[in-house]
Amino acid sequence: xxxxxxxxxxxxxxxxxxxxxxxxxxxxxxxxxxxxxxxxxxxxxxxxxxxxxxxxxxxxxxxxxxxxxxxxxxxxxxxxxxxxxxxxxxxxxxxxxxxxxxxxxxxxxxxxxxxxxxxxxxxxxxxxxxxxxxxxxxxxxxxxxxxxxxxxxxxxxxxxxxxxxxxxxxxxxxxxxxxxxxxxxxxxxxxxxxxxxxxxxxxxxxxxxxxxxxxxxxxxxxxxxxxxxxxxxxxxxxxxxxxxxxxxxxxxxxxxxxxxxxxxxxxxxxxxxxxxxxxxxxxxxxxxxxxxxxxxxxxxxxxxxxxxxxxxxxxxxxxxxxxxxxxxxxxxxxxxxxxxxxxxxxxxxxxxxxxxxxxxxxxxxxxxxxxxxxxxxxxxxxxxxxxxxxxxxxxxxxxxxxxxxxxxxxxxxxxxxxxxxxxxxxxxxxxxxxxxxxxxxxxxxxxxxxxxxxxxxxxxxxxxxxxxxxxxxxxxxxxxxxxxxxxxxxxxxxxxxxxxxxxxxxxxxxxxxxxxxxxxxxxxxxxxxxxxxxxxxxxxxxxxxxxxxxxxxxxxxxxxxxxxxxxxxxxxxxxxxxxxxxxxxxxxxxxxxxxxxxxxxxxxxxxxxxxxxxxxxxxxxxxxxxxxxxx
Numbered sequence: 239x240x241x242x243x244x245x246x247x248x249x250x251x252x253x254x255x256x257x258x259x260x261x262x263x264x265x266x267x268x269x270x271x272x273x274x275x276x277x278x279x280x281x282x283x284x285x286x287x288x289x290x291x292x293x294x295x296x297x298x299x300x301x302x303x304x305x306x307x308x309x310x311x312x313x314x315x316x317x318x319x320x321x322x323x324x325x326x327x328x329x330x331x332x333x334x335x336x337x338x339x340x341x342x343x344x345x346x347x348x349x350x351x352x353x354x355x356x357x358x359x360x361x362x363x364x365x366x367x368x369x370x371x372x373x374x375x376x377x378x379x380x381x382x383x384x385x386x387x388x389x390x391x392x393x394x395x396x397x398x399x400x401x402x403x404x405x406x407x408x409x410x411x412x413x414x415x416x417x418x419x420x421x422x423x424x425x426x427x428x429x430x431x432x433x434x435x436x437x438x439x440x441x442x443x444x445x446x447x448x449x450x451x452x453x454x455x456x457x458x459x460x461x462x463x464x465x466x467x468x469x470x471x472x473x474x475x476x477x478x479x480x481x482x483x484x485x486x487x488x489x490x491x492x493x494x495x496x497x498x499x500x501x502x503x504x505x506x507x508x509x510x511x512x513x514x515x516x517x518x519x520x521x522x523x524x525x526x527x528x529x530x531x532x533x534x535x536x537x538x539x540x541x542x543x544x545x546x547x548x549x550x551x552x553x554x555x556x557x558x559x560x561x562x563x564x565x566x567x568x569x570x571x572x573x574x575x576x577x578x579x580x581x582x583x584x585x586x587x588x589x590x591x592x593x594x595x596x597x598x599x600x601x602x603x604x605x606x607x608x609x610x611x612x613x614x615x616x617x618x619x620x621x622x623x624x625x626x627x628x629x630x631x632x633x634x635x636x637x638x639x640x641x642x643x644x645x646x647x648x649x650x651x652x653x654x655x656x657x658x659x660x661x662x663x664x665x666x667x668x669x670x671x672x673x674x675x676x677x678x679x680x681x682x683x684x685x686x687x688x689x690x691x692x693x694x695x696x697x698x699x700x701x702x703x704x705x706x707x708x709x710x711x712x713x714x715x716x717x718x719x720x721x722x723x724x725x726x727x728x729x730x731x732x733x734x735x736x737x738x739x740x741x742x743x744x745x746x747x748x749x750x751x752x753x754x755x756x757x758x759x760x761x762x763x764x765x766x767x768x769x770x771x772x773x774x775x776x777x778x779x780x781x782x783x784x785x786x787x788x789x790x791x792x793x794x795x796x797x798x799x800x801x802x803x804x805x806x807x808x809x810x811x812x813x814x815x816x817x818x819x820x821x822x823x824x825x826x827x828x829x830x831x832x833x834x835x836x837x838x839x840x841x842x843x844x845x846x847x848x849x850x851x852x853x854x855x856x857x858x859x860x861x862x863x864x865x866x867x868x869x
Contacts, residue, residue, distance in 0.1 A: 328833030378462035420797035
């Protein structure tokens with residue numbers, strides 16, 4: 239499928255993933271001729287732009303490098319670059335070239351080569367190409383990268399995009415310590431944040447998993463991420479990546495940890511199953527059938543069922559096809575992934591955004607439905623009992639609220655919730671667990687026992703799914719290693735938060751780091767024994783608590799000790815840059831898209847829209863966008 243309906247015939251793979259630009263750059267393209275640094279520049283071009291705009295100071299040293307051809311373009315065509323930047327920031331529309339006032343700019347500012355839409359499109363293609371060239375230059379020269387993957391639909395009726403981000407430490411290479419100051423390991427704004435958008439690709443068919451896998455591999459290959467990935471964070475259950483897909487890109491010197499599911503995705507899955515299962519309960523579905531976009535129902539097998547039963551051996555089975563309220567198939571499943579493999583299940587998941595608001599925004603819900611008082615009371619009780627999940631959903635969809643410690647809190651909170659729920663189901667007692675009051679589990683006095691049990695079945699149907707995700711997270715050594723390599727926490731955090739299993743989690747850390755420091759690509763001439771560096775690090779007490787969110791202090795701690803603990807410092811500072819969720823990344827992407835849509839409406843089409851989104855993101859992350867105030 240070709241999203242662009244103009245004169246170009248390239249597919250989106252060729253235009254947006256292939257390093258070749260859709261139109262040949264004007265005069266300044268330079269091939270990657272050799273392995274020397276002669277084509278790399280860390281000198282900032284902002285001085286030229288600052289002087290033009292704000293009479294800025296001289297250039298500064300860049301941690302994120304620009305290719306020579308990119309720098310040539312910025313130096314030789316600054317006015318054209320500024321024009322593209324204005325469009326990418328959403329300050330002027332793409333069709334600005336058709337305005338009468340543009341002709342005066344063309345005359346006064348030497349913009350005769352941007353006199354038409356085709357000229358501006360060509361210039362956008364040039365900026366996109368050089369931006370991508372510089373980004374590839376940085377990704378191929380670093381290591382221990384965190385890759386985040388998500389499927390994103392910015393508009394209800396718009397295309398679905400495969401989004402991929404790469405978070406990494408600037409100038410970080412194993413065995414090479416660049417710079418004399420810790421700021422060498424920060425971004426160009428001196429922040430411990432470097433999340434780059436490496437894929438924003440519209441899907442021709444959002445239900446085609448092969449297409450998503452192909453885009454994933456082409457993106458990884460374009461940015462030369464083979465043998466350089468520390469971990470993969472996935473924020474979408476329908477991203478079909480296997481261990482074989484990931485293996486070529488994982489660092490050889492690190493244990494393979496597999497995919498890590500972000501916490502907000504886990505909350506989403508649990509909410510989806512609860513809500514969909516509720517459709518199969520007659521006392522609740524009269525209300526819910528007014529709300530849902532897909533009228534099939536699903537039921538998750540409870541762990542109390544006989545594990546040897548014949549139905550348990552089937553990942554998915556159709557329980558009934560009889561006319562029910564709401565009409566549709568009733569699926570009973572033990573494997574959530576298998577449910578998504580069906581067309582009905584996948585469509586239900588894709589429409590979940592429509593249904594979610596009725597579970598998470600029920601306080602403002604007002605319906606006129608033909609239901610009994612008991613049915614409405616059961617629905618309100620269902621919403622009340624599932625409120626902890628709704629609270630977690632809202633928390634994990636706020637910016638900067640989905641860090642590693644938040645994931646620990648999520649799983650611990652949900653474990654307590656399910657324990658309290660099971661105790662209440664079995665004994666009728668709603669007790670305090672770890673200081674948390676679960677009296678909200680007590681039903682209204684007017685709610686009969688059958689309705690109460692129906693609601694509890696909906697919630698408890700997700701217990702197995704929760705433990706599947708929880709076990710995967712808690713048995714993964716990476717979260718425990720990351721928290722241990724935080725000098726303000728070390729093992730004390732694990733021992734305080736998880737005293738009953740602290741030894742198990744500490745063993746995971748030792749195994750992970752033993753594998754790392756003993757790998758031949760790491761230990762080199764130093765020939766350290768298994769845990770020499772790590773033991774030396776642990777013998778020192780945790781630092782006094784630093785300012786919340788001051789990751790730069792942790793980066794400085796490890797940079798100052800890169801001579802003392804060379805191997806450990808490189809890995810530890812990479813852990814600082816780990817992202818455990820796509821929430822804030824997608825929020826930032828949404829802001830970029832919103833600004834473009836506000837100025838251009840629906841006029842932007844492929845490929846200009848996708849290019850401008852990536853250009854804008856690149857300008858922000860390379861410090862070339864928001865440092866200027868336009869008069």
